Amino acid sequence: MGGNSPCASCKLLRRRCAKDCIFAPYFPSDDPHKFAIVHKVFGASNVSKMLQELPIHQRADAVSSLVYEANARVRDPVYGCVGAISYLQNQVSQLQMQLAVAQAEILCIQMQNEPVVMPTPQMDDPDDARSSSSSFLHPNNLPQYLNFASSSNVIHDSLKRESIFGDIIS
Amino acid sequence: MNSERCAACKYLRRRCPSDCIFAPYFPSNNPQRFACVHKIYGASNVGKMLQQLPTHKRVQAANSLYYEAQCRIQDPVYGCVGIISLLLQQIHKAENQLAKTQAEIAVLSNSHTQDSQFQQNFLLQQGNVGQSSRPSTQPSSWFK
Numbered sequence: 543m544g545g546n547s548p549c550a551s552c553k554l555l556r557r558r559c560a561k562d563c564i565f566a567p568y569f570p571s572d573d574p575h576k577f578a579i580v581h582k583v584f585g586a587s588n589v590s591k592m593l594q595e596l597p598i599h600q601r602a603d604a605v606s607s608l609v610y611e612a613n614a615r616v617r618d619p620v621y622g623c624v625g626a627i628s629y630l631q632n633q634v635s636q637l638q639m640q641l642a643v644a645q646a647e648i649l650c651i652q653m654q655n656e657p658v659v660m661p662t663p664q665m666d667d668p669d670d671a672r673s674s675s676s677s678f679l680h681p682n683n684l685p686q687y688l689n690f691a692s693s694s695n696v697i698h699d700s701l702k703r704e705s706i707f708g709d710i711i712s
Numbered sequence: 713m714n715s716e717r718c719a720a721c722k723y724l725r726r727r728c729p730s731d732c733i734f735a736p737y738f739p740s741n742n743p744q745r746f747a748c749v750h751k752i753y754g755a756s757n758v759g760k761m762l763q764q765l766p767t768h769k770r771v772q773a774a775n776s777l778y779y780e781a782q783c784r785i786q787d788p789v790y791g792c793v794g795i796i797s798l799l800l801q802q803i804h805k806a807e808n809q810l811a812k813t814q815a816e817i818a819v820l821s822n823s824h825t826q827d828s829q830f831q832q833n834f835l836l837q838q839g840n841v842g843q844s845s846r847p848s849t850q851p852s853s854w855f856k
Contacts, residue, residue, distance in 0.1 A: 584753060
């Protein structure tokens, strides 16, 4: 292979593109915008240091995430990616609330259904069925069922992140 | 009277001017905050980014830069993109759970309605049977 064209980084930085250029595998010359945006936000020197500290098999993913973050920062110079995180955390909270309400509704339906199982053959007075059902609807039974609402560990983990992030957006 | 240098100027070992762009957002009592941001973005880039923003938006910008820098230091491969990815997964799971739960509600509501109608009809039937001249304790035809 002769006459290798410089990678996008070396073109932008106006330098010779060495054979072992750290940027070359990830910033091909046909996509100059990709390096330009990363350079604008992070700086070539910082990107180079970050890549050098990573094993080779992780560098492609690192570059992709840096490009993503740089694009987010250019689109939203105040919040960058943090804006998206805030939005998604709100969505998770809303879904958790909806799920809790739905699960409580199921319990209510189940509790209403329970006494209406099967009329027994010995039952002569239909009113007996109704009077025995009222004990299932005792208010003391409700709170212990509703406590499970915050059961999902997956959603709780995201709320823990909210405590790191909570004071940023105010 | 020299006021204390901000964390940025201390780190960069320079004089802290009265209009230092970093001073309001990188106080001297939190040197780690500037060190973190400088490691990922570089002082020059941070300064440029802050200068391009109106003054009242710079606090949020500095805070979000600090947060992203921390994420990148903790996770050098994915940074805060890893958190976004995790949140998207959580949303997807929660949506599936919610859809499943709502389907369960629909099924339970339907069966409850059918049971109620069943009960109502059964009780009406019993009432009709009671009015007949021959009292009967036989189950109605519902149970056949």
